[in-house]
Amino acid sequence: MDEFRGKVISNDDLVQFRQQLARYEDHQLETFYKYFREDLLYIIESLDTQSILRELNFRNLISPEYYQSIKKQCGASAFAEMLLEDIHTSGRDAVLGFWESLYVLQNEHPHPNLLGALDELIETGAVLEQTITLDRNGPDLPADLKACRLQHKQNLLKKTENLVEHRAPGLTTESQSFSITERYLDLIVVSSQHFRSRPQHELIATGGIHEHYLQRAQSNLERISPNRLFRWCHRKRCVPQAVLVSGVPGVGKTTLMQKFVYDWANGNLYQRFAFVFFFKFRDLNKEELSLAQMIINEYPYLHSQLEGIFQNPAQLLFIFDGLDESKDQIDLEQEQLCTNPCSIQTVSVIVSSLVRQSLLPGCSVLITSRPTRLATVETSIFNRISEIMGFFPKEREKYFLHFFKDYTMAEKAFHYVRENGMLYTFCYIPSYCWIICTVLSMCFRAQRANSAQTVEFLPKTVTQLYASFLSNILANHCQAVSIDKNFLISIGRMAEYGVNSRILSFTKKDLAVYSVDASSHLATSFVMESGQPPHVSYSFLHLTIQEFMAALGHYLDYSPEGLQKALEEAKSKEDGRGEIFLRFISGLSDSSTRSLLKPYVGDLSAPAAKHVICFLQKSITTLQNPDNRKVLNVFACLAESRNKALVSSSIGSNKQFQFSEFYLAPLDCTVLAFILESCRETELLDLGTCFIQTEGLERISAALHTVRDLRLTNNNLRDEDVPCLYSILTHLQCRIQKFSLRNNGLTETSCLPMALAVSENTSLRDLDLSKNKLAGDDFYQLLEVLSAPTCRIERLALQEAKLTPEYTESFLSLTNNPNLVSLNISSNFFGNAGYPHIQKLILEHPSLREIKVGMNDFSEETERNLLQLQRRRPEVAIHL
Structure with missing residues (x-):
């Protein structure tokens, strides 16, 4: 780049x-x-x-x-x-x-x-x-400002020293608080310059590129630690004053800001700022006010010192968290700006004026937002733009250990999730980790209580995970009062309104419109309250919970017209807003998933399930010249539905899947595995240049043995991936006849396990290992297996495998393979020294009908000699 x-x-x-x-x-x-x-x-x-x-x-x-x-x-x-x-x-x-x-x-x-x-x-x-x-x-301050700063730091320390964890339904009766130094885990923050409209739901899109970022980390991924946010930016050639941090809902933007403020207040970070002011957009009301009043509302003890504080703007940092949750439409390009901190303005004008340095010039500003909100915001005015990627694998595992506190239990939970591609995909999001840990802790408790319970009790799809999460909430409330089904319908309708309107933060008026009583005990299990009266706002514990409740509402109160409209609207959204909603609504069509909620809300609508199944079936059959993303979106819904019969009947005889040159995330690979397992027999699967890495291969490997023609060309697969390839080729029901591993990162280390795989496999006829660096001692062992009289390989490609003249004598052993008809050993380094053995191979191999030997550093005379061999063996096509 x-x-x-x-x-x-x-x-x-x-x-x-x-x-x-x-x-x-x-x-x-x-x-x-x-x-x-x-x-x-x-x-x-x-x-x-x-x-x-x-x-x-x-x-x-x-x-x-x-x-x-x-x-x-x-x-x-x-x-x-x-x-x-x-x-x-x-x-x-x-x-x-x-x-x-x-x-x-x-x-x-x-x-x-x-x-x-x-x-x-x-x-x-x-x-x-x-x-x-x-x-x-820190800077030298007058005595009165020093005392004021000390008071301000002490106040911020009290506010930020603890992380509050949501109630875990059925586990605790109230929120738990932990020291931020004890529970905070590093979040990966990377540089990011572009916020385009995304064709996918932002959680799926970010989850998809997460492992790709992990691979890129060793080459060109710029990592931004919190202490670098306001350091020299080589891209912009300046020390940044306006910094933007983006991240999907629940990924830890607010927690990162809390840790940032805590470290400043504790004296460990950016003491160049004499004062740091932290605001949440959702708490800033619509009324016009001044910057001074905004600060006093949040920090009243600063009232008498504000004039002195404003004298040195370069010593001030303003943090605004959650641009996407602002009640005002923040327009950072607006022409109206202010210069006076005491001037009465809208929040939009104040924030824009700070960022654009007309108000308190020299001050620094840090803003956080969801990526989708930034697609419509002019971000060029920021000196540094970064994106929180959440947890990488080590941090995910640490989170599970912190949650369970018991190493064995944490390992058991993490292993289960790691092996389940559907559940693991979103584990880069801390709040999702909390949801899944909460559910698994319930499942493990239930298993201990009932030793006859098996692992089948554990969730297998994301929909089952959220159904389990909700059932835990409802089970907890059932002990006190009966569940009000109408409340769930109401909150589901409000949730759907929010999904369709990109609203995460609701007002009291919104709750009233949808008849949601925020004071009810059950409501507090779904939504969090923030702000001070009269400006209170409400939001779901996480965006995915909001989307699940929106989907569930249609099964609690089925309306054919309403459901059809919701399905069509979700499908039509170009920004992917409806993707997770569609996956949840598809997942609830599975009767075993719905049964998780039956004890608390009764039977969910079976007609709604049939309606969704018909919609999915039609979605497949109407995919005319589709792009791969749309195909995978439908496939993901089918995977959530767990309806293999629907997949088999809908896809029918179309058993060729072409995904060449399309980036496949690990979740896509999980989805494809389900489709392949449902189809049972696939003629062609082309995954060439799909950027499949180790995790993606692991996700899809369970079903690859069902494919006849499998192409994994140009995916940067490594030696450590070969055990996975071995398991595919040695599967008892392997039907792979044609297998291409062309242009990957395999070396001689791969030769021995590949040799064992070929010797144990009974279906393989065409093997392409070209453009891998196979030269080395272990290559001879692979060649020995390929030369065995029992070897079934008919077409073998070893083009550009870094082979030198000393290997050519060993190629003579290929004459023992009675099935070999085509051999490609072009673009190696055989030179004239290798010619005698190649000549003998061409003349003596009984079944050979085609050989490619060009680009091997031969002299013109040697090439003429090779072509003359055609006269002696006219049945063998010799290509130079």
Whole structure:
């Protein structure tokens, strides 16, 4: 990507950089080391290890073999920690040589974090030490403002020191509070420059790219830790004053802001800001007010000091959380701006004026929002734009451990979810992790209470998960009062109104319109109340709960016209807003899923289920020249319905699935696995260039043995993925006849397990291993299996496999394979030395009918000799 490209470093540049480094004193280098330490660790982990060690070795700083063994034995993180610490303790020359090595590496490896750190050091080096000191100690303030700041920090510490966890229905009777230092887990924040209208629901879209980001993390993903949000931005060539942080609902935007404010108040982050003001858009009412009044409403004790506080805008940071939940339409491009903090204006004008620096010029602003809201907002006025990606796998596992507190139970829960692609997809979202942990804890308790209960009790689809979550809420309330079905219908209608209108925050008026009594005990299990009277707002615990209740409403109160309208509207939304709603409404068509709620609300509408099934069937049959995303959306609904008979009857004889050059997320792979299992026999599945990584392959592997022609071309599959491929090929019912692994990342390490797979498989006839680096000792073992008299392989491709002349003699053993008719060994490095053996192979192989041997560094004479062999064996087509 262009924005990640570094400059081409010349010798003059290097000399100039070296001179700049030489000017720093030892204490300055030590200050910079501490400041950049986290960045440097991430950079070392992300860059090519061989390249880093080569540069350091060139400067006589380290022994490459030692650190290679460290990485192999202890992993990338331990390697980075040890290397950096050793450089740090080796003295001034080592530190200077290390920075110089990184400077040279940007030519070959323009990783954005590397570019950012070097750029910050070069561009701000003259004042960097002062900046670091200011961030550590804060500005000098008059005595009255010092006392005021201390009071403000103490107030913010009380507000932010604890994380409040929602009630877990059936487990606790009230919300639980935990120290933020104890429960906070790092969220992945990455740079992001584009907020387009997304063709998918934002939770699905982000979940889909999550593992893709994980793969990219080692190449060109810029990671933004909280202490870098207001540091030098190499893209914009400035220290940012306006920063935007986006993230899907529940991913942790508010929690990240809470931790940010807590760390500032505790003296550990950005002390350059004398005062930080934290607001939630949902709590800012529609009435016009001034910035001064806005601050006083939230922090009344600052009243007498505001004039002094406003004197130094550069020392102020304003945080506005939840742009998408604003009651006002915030227009950051509006022409009307204000300059006076005491001027009465709308919230929109005040926020826009702060961001655009007409109000308190020099101040800093941090805003959070959902990505979908930002598709219609002018974001170019922000100096830094970033997106919270939520949890990566290690953090997900930690969350489960924190929730269950029992290692065995946490491992059991996480393993179950990790093995279930449907449930695992959204686990990057902390609030979703809370929902699934809550449900699984209930299931485990029920299993302990009834030892006869089996694992079948656990949810298998996302719809079952939410049905279980709701049943736990209702079971908890059933102990006190009977369930009011009309309340559930009302809250379902309000939820659907919110889904259709992009509303997450509801007013008292909204509740009144839909006859939802917010004071009822049951209501508090679904919605959270925020703000102070008279400006109180309500929101569902999570967007997905809102979408589930919207779907459930149609099964509680079935109207053929209403349901049909809802289905059509959800299907027609181009931004994917209706996708999860459709998946929930499809999932509830499954009788076993509906049965989870029967004890509390009675039978859910069977006619509604039939209506949805007919809709799904029609959706498949009316897909004319569809794009792959629409196909997968329908397939996802079918997977939630768990209706294999519907899949088989609807797809019919169309057993060819072409997804070539279409990005398949792990969830898509899970969905496809269900479709393939339902079809049982598929003629062709083309997954070439679908960016399938390890997790995606694991998700779909259970059904790949049912495919006759399987293409996994150009997916960057690695040696560690071969055990999965082995399990596919050795499945007892494997029917794969044609299998392409062309252009992946396989090496000689893959040869032995592939050899075992081929020897055990009875269906395979066509194998393409081209464009993989197979050369090595283990390749001979693969060739031995392919040469066996019992081998059934008829067509074999080993084009561009990095094979050299010494391998050509072994190819003669292929004459023992009586079934081989086509062999492609072109684009290797055989040269003239390999010609005698290739000649003998062509002349002596009894069944061979076609051989491709071009692009093998042959001389013109050797090529003529090869073509002349055609006369001696006219039945063999020789291609150069």
